[in-house]
Amino acid sequence: MKWVESLGLWAIRVTESIGAMTLMSLQSLLWLFRPPFRWRNFLQALEYVGVGSLGIVTLTGAFTGMVMAIQSAYAFKMFHAESLVGTTVALALSRELGPVLTGLMVTGRVGSSIATEIGTMNVTEQIDALRTMAVNPIQYLVTPRVLACIIMVPILCQLCTLVGVGGAYLVAVKGLGLDQGVFFDRIVTVVQPWDVWSGIIKAAVFGLVIGTVSCFKGYQAEGGARGVGVATTQAVVISSVAILVTDYFLTVLMF
């Protein structure tokens, strides 16, 4: 009967974590509207999340677009429908791959570092120091990071999609010699504004997930350097899984 007990404990812990995370994200959003507004913290977070991740996200987008163009051109060639290569790449990138790949990349680059930073501050009692100075740590540390993720991930996602379509264009039109006019015409006739909007909404939700999970895991770190390492790993794993699961439900909801 020991496994029943441990299973129950695990379920309780998971539920507890989800609840605590939700509370934390609500708190951080509430602190948005209460002064003092810490513009510098927010601006730094924007730079770290957005500008810092631009390179890796566009690189991911470009190569994803290129590979998709090669593979879909190969498949479509079998029944002479190469004109659909651009459409396929653009649709897949704007609906699914753009948001998900951007989310995963930002998780790896930004989520881990947020968790480490806050985790280290926690185990070295810097957060307690903030409290003694009457600074709310949620407002000082969490709010700017979560908000920066919510704002920057959609922008990164959009750039990723555009660069990906550019990569597909290079491979399909310049490399494989498909018709340039047909490539773009099919994209603009088939891809609807809602496809792009759905990707942007997804990306914003992923931003919220990354920011909240990373801050929460950092906040929970305890027991020195090892605890910080564990918190970082958990932040990346949970964010990635949460992105994939949320993506499925958002797709079901939106289409």
Next chain:
Amino acid sequence: MLNRSTPILVGLMMLAGMISFVVTFGSLDRGIGLEGAYQVHVTFDDASGLVTQSRVMLSGIPVGEITKIELDPDDPSRARVTLAIANHVKLFEGVLDPATGKYVNGASATRRQASLLGDYYVSVTPGIAGKVLTERDRIKNAVTEAGVEAIIGQMEKSTSVIFPKIEQIMDDVGVVTGSMRQAVGGEDGTQAIAEIRTNVIGASRDIAAISGGLRSFLDKKVFARGDSIRRIVGNLEQATATFRDTAGRVSGQLDTLMNDATHVTSDVRSFVDGQVDPDAADKPGTLTHTLTEFDRSIGTLQETLETGRSLAARVEQGEGSIGRLLTDTKLIDEAEAVIDDIREFTAIYGRLQVKVDLRSEYQYEADSMKHYVNFGLYPRPDKFYFFQLVADPQGAAKRRVTTTTTTAGDADPNVVVTDETKSNPEGLSFTAQFGKRWDWITLRYGLMESTGGVGFDMDFFNDALSMRFDLFDFSRSEWPRVRALAAWEFVKHVYVSAGVDDGVNAAHRDFFFGVGVRFDDDDIKSILPVVPSPM
């Protein structure tokens, strides 16, 4: 601590994001706006493959989309498809032919297959006769045609023609084989065939004997003399063949040569004729004409140079709009008068700061200049009232006016629909906004170029670099007008600006760049004594 480059990097990132949104949504095909369209119905026997928002094409050009597909309320066994057709496309009902009970020369709608993969669209033809279709009318002629299905149908039809023919042929073959069986069948037939066989065997034996004799004769009498005869005959054959080939080739080449010579002489003759002709100067392609044209070009070039010289002289004297801009002091005089007034005003309200900003912009697509005079009244450094006069030769606010004239009387009322675009003739528009600033972010709202609008500004490096975003003119049927502008004050008081206007609506998108000057209270006080006075 905050890096010095952080605000600019974040600002650039935001700008890149906005541009990517504008590019994406600006280039996506939103189809035709349903505001600029009317709806007509068409009833198909089979509407499978059609979906709402499918394209409606006329001669291969999208002119509308499908808005609804349902069972026909009048005839529930058929599908009624509602099409939204752009207003500028006129469809005709056609004329009822009493003999057949059908409408002829009217609009028709066809369900077509766009590709082998099975996406469908509706193709319409406008027709030429009858009344013009309006909202909720019905296209009388509907053709259900499906790409692959149609081909299969045609194949079925043609096989039904071919099969009887094949059957007929088979019958004929049957008859022939029947008569053959009759001829060969029976004891007589068998005996006859046996006789034939015996004869054939005998004949072939004879032939063998004869050919054996012939061979021995040849061997002994002819080939005894050896290979020389064979060689001679062989050489002779070869020689004749060579001769035949050569003669054929030579005569062919001679023919070609003669033809060429004839052509050349006739060409030379006509060319010489053309040059001798006294009217040759007017005929293009002749030497004389070419020389005349060259002469004329030199003349035109001289004229152009003259015009350029006189234009430069006029600009120097202050004539024309460019000249005025360079030399006329009227604009600055007027500004001075206004500033005088403002100075009086500020004397009363001592703490009120005034900022004046004059800017001229060149709009690339419209190929025109746009001028701005801005006044900012600052009761507090973070709060201000902003007034702006815009002189835009393109017209400030464009409104479309639709006039419908109905001539009653006949059984067939005549409806005339006139569309025209009216623009503000003075081309002056007015902005009045209230603004509030937090650190490097400013929000504005109020009137923008005579329509309601909101604005968002970002200022960096002691306001030397500013980015402005205006969102206004919401009353249009398209997306609201979005204007993004970046300005850089590279010398004190003087700045350059560039940006994109109406970035979301691809049809009206324009890029602009310009130069401006701006002063605040203290600057105005120090500059007023040195500007030329009208007195």
